[in-house]
Structures are given as C-alpha cells and as structure tokens.
Amino acid sequence: MRRSRKSDGQGHVLALSGGVGGAKLAAGLAAVLAPERLTIIVNTGDDFEHLGLTICPDIDSVVYALAGLNDTARGWGVADESWHALGMLGRLGEADWFQLGDRDLAMHIARSWRMREGESLSAVTARLSAGLGIAHRVAPMSDDALRTMIETDAGWMEFQRWFVGERCAPAVRGIKFEGEAGMSPALAQALARDDLAVVVVCPSNPYLSVDPILAVAGVRAALGDVNVPRVAVSPLIGGKAVKGPLGALLADLAGGADNAAIARHYGGLIDHLVIDRSDDAGAEGLHAQGLCVTVTDTLMRGVEDQARLARAVLGAVKVEADL
Ligand code: FO1
Numbered sequence: 113m114r115r116s117r118k119s120d121g122q123g124h125v126l127a128l129s130g131g132v133g134g135a136k137l138a139a140g141l142a143a144v145l146a147p148e149r150l151t152i153i154v155n156t157g158d159d160f161e162h163l164g165l166t167i168c169p170d171i172d173s174v175v176y177a178l179a180g181l182n183d184t185a186r187g188w189g190v191a192d193e194s195w196h197a198l199g200m201l202g203r204l205g206e207a208d209w210f211q212l213g214d215r216d217l218a219m220h221i222a223r224s225w226r227m228r229e230g231e232s233l234s235a236v237t238a239r240l241s242a243g244l245g246i247a248h249r250v251a252p253m254s255d256d257a258l259r260t261m262i263e264t265d266a267g268w269m270e271f272q273r274w275f276v277g278e279r280c281a282p283a284v285r286g287i288k289f290e291g292e293a294g295m296s297p298a299l300a301q302a303l304a305r306d307d308l309a310v311v312v313v314c315p316s317n318p319y320l321s322v323d324p325i326l327a328v329a330g331v332r333a334a335l336g337d338v339n340v341p342r343v344a345v346s347p348l349i350g351g352k353a354v355k356g357p358l359g360a361l362l363a364d365l366a367g368g369a370d371n372a373a374i375a376r377h378y379g380g381l382i383d384h385l386v387i388d389r390s391d392d393a394g395a396e397g398l399h400a401q402g403l404c405v406t407v408t409d410t411l412m413r414g415v416e417d418q419a420r421l422a423r424a425v426l427g428a429v430k431v432e433a434d435l
Contacts, residue, residue: 121309121430121431121432122149122307122309122431122432123149123305123307123308123309123310123340123431124149124150124151124302124305124307124308124309125141125145125149125150125151125309125310125312125426125431126151126153126302126303126308126310126311126312127141127150127151127152127153127311127312127314128153128155128253128311128312128313128314128316128322128325129152129153129154129155129170129174129314129316129321130154130155130158130170130173130314130316130317130320130321130322131155131158131169131170131172131173131174131188131316131321132173132187132188132316132355132356133314133315133316133347133354133355133412134154134155134170134173134174134314134315134316134321135170135173135174135176135177135178135182135314136177136315136412136417136418137312137314137315137345137412137418137421137422137425138152138154138174138177138178138250138314139174139177139178139415139418140412140415140417140418140419140420140421140422140423141312141422141425141426142178142246142248143415143418143419143422143435144419144422144423144426144433144434144435145248145422145426145433145434145435146434146435147247147248147249149434150248150249151249151251151298151299151301151302152174152178152248152249152250152251153251153252153253153296153298153299153302153325154168154170154171154174154250154251154252154253155170155253155316155321155322155324155325156168156170156171156233156252156253156254156257156258156324157258157259157260157271157289157320157321157323157324157327158170158260158271158272158275158320158321158324159171159257159259160259160270160271160272162207162210162212162272163201163206163207163212164224165212165217165220165221165223165224166220166223166224166227166233167210167212167220167272168223168233168237168252169188169272170321171233171237171250171252172188172189172216172219173188174250175219175237175240175241175244175246175250176189176190178241178244178246178248178250179241179244179245179246180415181215181244184414187355189211189213189216190213190215190216192215193213193214193215193216194213194214194215195211195213195214196214197212197213197214197217198211198212198213198214209276209277210272210276210277211276219240222236222240223236223237223240226239232255233252233254233255233296234251234252234255234296234297234298237250237251237252238250238251249298251296251297251298251299252296253293253295253296253299253324253325253328253331254293254294254295254296254299254328255294255296255297256291256292256293256294257291257293258289258290258291258292258293258324258327258328259271259289259290259291260287260288260289260320260324261287261288261289261290262274262275262284262286262287263284263285263286263287263288264278264282264283264284264285265282265283265285266282268286268288271320275357280356280357280360283360283364284357284360284361284364284365285364287319287320287323287365289323289324289327292329293327293328293329294328294329294330295328295329295330295331295334299328299331300330303331303334303335303338308338308340309340309429309431310340310341310342310343310426310429310431311335311338311340311341311342311343312343312344312345312425313342313343313344313345313378313382314345315345315346315347315354315410316347317347317353317356317357317358317361318347318358318374318377318378319358319361319365319377320356320357320358320361322378326381332381335381336380336381341383341384341404341429342381342382342383342384343382343383343384343385343386343406343425343428343429344374344378344382344384344385344386345385345386345410345421345425346371346374346385346386346387346388346391346410347374348369348370348371348374348387348388348391349388349390349391349410349411350388350390350391351369351370351390351391352369353369354411362374370391370394371385371387371391371394371398372394372397372398372401375398375401375403376401382403383403383404384403384404384405384406384428384429385398385403385404385405385406386405386406386407386408386410386421386424386425386428387405387406387407387408387410388407388408388409388410388411389407389408389409391407392407395407404428406424406425406428408421408424409421
C-alpha cells in the first residue's frame with residue numbers, strides 16, 4: 113500500500129542518478145533547491161578497483177558537476193585536466209586503458225585512503241563533496257558493493273572493461289548485478305521522510321545506471337510504496353541517446369529505442385515521464401501506458417539548461433523550487 117505524505121509543494125526531493133546526463137539534471141536540481149530539500153542518490157554499479165584505487169565514476173560525475181569542475185566536452189572527469197601520471201603509468205608498463213587524469217587521481221587516492229582507514233563510501237562521499245564546497249547531500253545508493261556485469265558473446269565482464277576497454281562495441285546479451293547491497297543511510301532516510309514530495313529519476317541509462325539502484329535490497333518495494341509522484345526524465349532525444357550505449361542496448365534488449373520501451377522498462381515504478389519535444393509524437397502512446405507526460409526541451413547544453421529542466425520537472429509535479 114502506498115503511504116500518504118504531506119504535500120505542500122515545499123517537500124523533499126529524492127533524485128536517483130547515474131553519471132553524465134543524470135549528473136547534469138542533479139546539478140540543475142541543486143541549483144534550484146535549498147540543500148535541505150534535496151538528496152541525490154548515485155549509482156555505484158559502475159565502480160571498480162583499478163591500480164589499487166576505488167573508482168566511483170558516477171559519484172564523481174555528480175560531484176564534479178555540482179562543484180562546477182566537470183569536463184563538459186568529454187562528459188566525464190575534471191575540466192582543464194592533465195595526464196602526466198597516466199603517461200608515466202604507461203611507461204612503467206601499468207594499465208593505462210582507463211584514463212585517470214592528474215586532478216581526478218586526487219579524488220580516487222583520497223577515497224581509497226579513507227576507505228582503507230575504515231570510512232564508509234557514504235562518509236567519504238560526504239567528506240569529499242564538502243571539501244569541494246558542495247552543500248547538497250550526494251550519497252551512494254549503497255555502502256555495499258553491487259557490481260554491474262555485462263554478458264557479451266565472449267562471456268561476462270566487468271562494466272568498465274566493456275564500457276571503456278571494449279568501447280561498448282560487443283553486443284550486450286545480458287546484464288546482472290553481482291553482490292548483495294542494502295540501502296545507504298541517505299537513501300533509506302530520504303525514502304522514509306514524511307515530507308518526501310517527489311522521486312526524480314534523472315535522464316540516465318535505465319539498464320546501466322538506474323537498474324543497479326533498483327537492485328539494492330528494498331528499493332523497488334519502497335518506490336512502490338511511496339505515495340508521491342515518481343517522475344523519470346527520458347534520456348532519449350529524437351529517439352536517440354545523447355551519449356553512450358543506450359540506443360544499442362534498447363535495440364538489443366528491448367526491441368526498440370523509444371520512450372515506450374523506457375516506460376515499459378520502468379513498469380509501474382514511475383507515474384510520470386518527461387520527454388523531449390522531438391519525441392512528442394509518442395506522448396499519446398505513453399498516456400495509454402498509464403503515464404502522465406510532460407513535453408519540454410530536455411537537452412542540457414549548460415548550467416542554464418540544467419536549471420531550466422530541473423524547474424520544469426518540479427513544476428510538472430507541482431513541487432516548488434526555492435531559486
Ligand atoms: N570513460 C571513458 O570512455 N574512457 C575512460 O578512460 C574513462 C575514464 C574515467 C576515469 C574516471 C571517471 O570517473 C570516469 C571515467 N570514464 C571514462 C567515464 C566512465 O567510464 C563512464 O562514464 C561511466 O561509468 C558511465 O556512467
């Protein structure tokens with residue numbers, strides 16, 4: 113049964129995010145909401161251990177975007193990056209297929225060091241985001257490891273091996289999440305809040321970035337139970353993913369790359385889909401799938417677009433922005 117909540121338009125916003133596209137909307141929400149009104153929960157299925165370091169690409173994409181440090185052209189990592197350490201690693205004969213920039217390396221070193229000292233990923237993420245001047249709460253989906261694994265014709269491999277090492281080229285035959293993970297304290301607290309006003313699923317890849325969050329124990333049930341709008345922003349524009357392998361994944365796994373496939377994938381877990389104007393023609397079909405639909409410009413070229421889309425998403429479900 114779905115719980116009843118206070119709804120005065122001023123409540124708390126829970127955002128679920130992957131990297132890149134999700135991070136842009138997360139930054140937009142942070143630009144228009146006071147810190148106490150927003151919790152950003154980030155996918156950690158892409159995380160892996162590399163060169164003895166704990167790498168959390170999606171957390172870092174969100175943190176860098178909120179801190180205004182992200183490289184918008186590359187889509188990941190820090191702007192004005194240099195690559196001296198990576199070059200030296202290559203000369204030393206160490207793995208250089210996963211590009212770690214000099215500035216970015218500081219993040220991985222600090223996180224790995226603190227975790228080795230016994231801090232949880234939640235605590236480290238709070239510490240490092242505060243260090244970069246972020247007032248909003250950014251937290252992992254879980255403090256336990258839940259690793260996204262990709263099946264290709266060559267067998268199962270770690271997500272980053274497929275995504276970066278193989279450049280997403282091998283067709284995906286299956287996806288699984290290895291490990292057993294419970295909700296991070298921030299996720300559990302946000303879902304239990306009496307003043308929760310909306311759950312926003314950021315425009316991230318449903319299979320690779322949102323499904324790992326849904327695979328955390330208790331999340332699907334809790335999202336089924338919350339009596340607030342659950343609004344997803346489609347990662348498709350003109351039937352295509354802005355970046356990344358979503359188009360190919362939808363074709364391989366869902367039989368077609370359109371918003372109807374996204375809606376089917378989320379099933380009863382969302383009530384509302386925000387789609388781009390270029391995909392307007394599909395709105396009627398989405399209504400027939402039982403969804404509320406908001407049509408707007410979803411492409412985020414810069415921080416103004418991020419804030420504009422954040423306001424549009426909140427406005428669609430009658431939640432007020434602070435700024
Ligand atoms: N993506 C790449 O395509 N190539 C890389 O070498 C690469 C390195 C990298 C280092 C740190 C980091 O936080 C992210 C990095 N990414 C890289 C992005 C990352 O693999 C993906 O964007 C996400 O995992 C998908 O959301």
